Amino acid sequence: MFSNKRVTLIVTGSIAVYKSAILVRDLIKQGNEVKVILTKAAAEFVTPLTFQTLSKQQVIVDEFQDYEVDKVLHIDIADHTDVTIVAPATANIIGKIANGIADDAASTVLLANHAPLFIVPTMNSNMLANPANQRNINQLEQDGVHVMDAATGFLAEGYEGKGRMPEPAEILAWIDQSLVPNQVLSGKSIIVTAGGTREPIDPVRYITNHSSGKMGFAIAQAAVQAGAKVALIAANTSIPVPAGVDFIPVETARDLEQAVTERFAMADGLVMAAAVADFGQQLSRIIKLKRPRIMII
Numbered sequence: 001m002f003s004n005k006r007v008t009l010i011v012t013g014s015i016a017v018y019k020s021a022i023l024v025r026d027l028i029k030q031g032n033e034v035k036v037i038l039t040k041a042a043a044e045f046v047t048p049l050t051f052q053t054l055s056k057q058q059v060i061v062d063e064f065q066d067y068e069v070d071k072v073l074h075i076d077i078a079d080h081t082d083v084t085i086v087a088p089a090t091a092n093i094i095g096k097i098a099n100g101i102a103d104d105a106a107s108t109v110l111l112a113n114h115a116p117l118f119i120v121p122t123m124n125s126n127m128l129a130n131p132a133n134q135r136n137i138n139q140l141e142q143d144g145v146h147v148m149d150a151a152t153g154f155l156a157e158g159y160e161g162k163g164r165m166p167e168p169a170e171i172l173a174w175i176d177q178s179l180v181p182n183q184v185l186s187g188k189s190i191i192v193t194a195g196g197t198r199e200p201i202d203p204v205r206y207i208t209n210h211s212s213g214k215m216g217f218a219i220a221q222a223a224v225q226a227g228a229k230v231a232l233i234a235a236n237t238s239i240p241v242p243a244g245v246d247f248i249p250v251e252t253a254r255d256l257e258q259a260v261t262e263r264f265a266m267a268d269g270l271v272m273a274a275a276v277a278d279f280g281q282q283l284s285r286i287i288k289l290k291r292p293r294i295m296i297i
Contacts, residue, residue, distance in 0.1 A: 001172060002179050003031035005082040008115070010106045011051070013041025014088040015156045016122045016165035021046065023087060023168040024054045030172075035077060036060070039093070039106050063105040074105065078112035085175065086110070088122030088165045091133045097145070098136035118146045118175050125161030148174050173243035176225060183227025190228045191260060191267045192220040192245075193274035195235035197253045209275045213237035216273035220245050223271075231267070233259045235274055253277055 007027055011020045020036075027034050036051040037060040048059040060073065067073045086093060086106075093106065097119070102111040110117070119140060127133060128150055140147055148171065151164040166174075177183070194216020196209040213234050220232040221242035232245040235256055241247045250256045253276050264270065 001030045002083070002176050005032045006080055007032050007034045008037065008077055008081040008084045008109065008113075009034055010037045010039075010084070010086045010089075010093070010110065011042045011046075012039045012086065012088060012090045012093045012106065013044065014090055014122050014165070015045060016088040017042050017045045019165050019168055020087055021050055021054060023085075023171060024051060026168050026172060028055065033057070035081070037077070037106050037109055039104060041090075060105050060109075063108055065105075074102075074108040074112050077109050078114065081113065081115045083118070083175065083179070084110070084113050084115045085118045085120070085171075087118075087120035087171060089119045091121075091123050091127050091130070091136075094119065094121060094133065094136045094140065098139040098143075116146065116178065118148065118171075118178070120148045120165060120171055121150050121163070122165040123150075123163050124155060124157060125163045128163045146175075146178050167243070169240075170243040173224065177227065177244065183225075185223055186227030188228045188268040189231070189266060190220075190223045190269045190271065191231045191233065191263055192216050192223065192271045193233045193235075193256060193260065194220070195237040196275040197235045197256055197277045198251050199253065199277045199279065207277050207279055208236065209277065211235075211275035213239060213274075216271070217242055219271050219273055228269075231263050233263075233274070 009024060011017055024034050024036060034055045035057050036055050038048055040061060043061055048061055052059045063073060096107040097110050100111060102108040121128060137147055148166065150162050151166040152162045153160065153164045155161045155163060195213035196211030199207040201207065217239060220230050223230045224242060224244040230245045231248060233248045233250055233256060235250050248259050250259050256274060
């Protein structure tokens with residue numbers, strides 16, 4: 001994970017701003033210095049004091065608030081930034097960046113920005129898909145801005161859709177990939193297997209092993225950081241899934257074989273770190289077996 005960077009985090013008006021507080025904490029834990037700029041809409045959801053407490057830095061809300069008298073606020077911030085992140089990024093701020101509009105503290109800093117810029121679109125799925133918004137996103141990408149794909153899930157409106165703000169760990173992993181200077185696996189497709197398969201005997205019993213999947217997960221994470229597109233096929237794991245992987249959960253050895261076979265022809269590499277059971281029944285019982293007086297294993 002990147003560290004020792006001067007990060008400017010711009011937070012705009014969305015219910016997802018609570019994730020931005022976690023993002024600040026995680027950035028600081030990695031040794032970065034974080035300057036937070038809130039739009040006035042964002043300050044309706046979370047107070048500046050929250051971010052000031054987390055970042056130990058003055059939080060900017062207004063272009064004309066008290067600042068160092070010998071400096072121009074938006075220029076000074078832009079000139080002392082190594083990485084700029086907008087998360088969550090509403091359709092409003094995306095439109096401003098794409099069209100060079102600078103009418104508040106956040107958009108003025110963004111117009112002066114010359115550091116790598118990372119945008120995390122966060123909004124209702126209908127707003128995200130709006131042609132005007134898509135044109136703005138396309139313009140940003142043409143301008144060399146990094147735009148993260150919005151997550152799909154349960155929205156604030158009460159239904160499933162695309163437009164959720166990804167989790168802070170996913171955002172940081174995505175940024176980290178872009179900041180890594182030598183991505184030796186860029187453009188490659190890698191399959192990684194992990195965990196321990198589980199072979200059913202009956203509805204209650206099964207044959208398995210103690211594999212945690214940690215090694216396979218670490219390999220998958222390293223491959224993502226090296227620029228690869230990673231399919232992580234994992235059997236019966238309970239550890240956090242690395243950000244940026246295509247996660248495919250499986251249970252049995254046959255499930256694992258099928259998942260690998262379906263993807264193998266299109267892959268550039270395969271790392272088999274899963275612990276596959278040595279034995280299994282051809283057919284599992286549909287009812288629990290009664291225990292005999294003498295059990296032979």
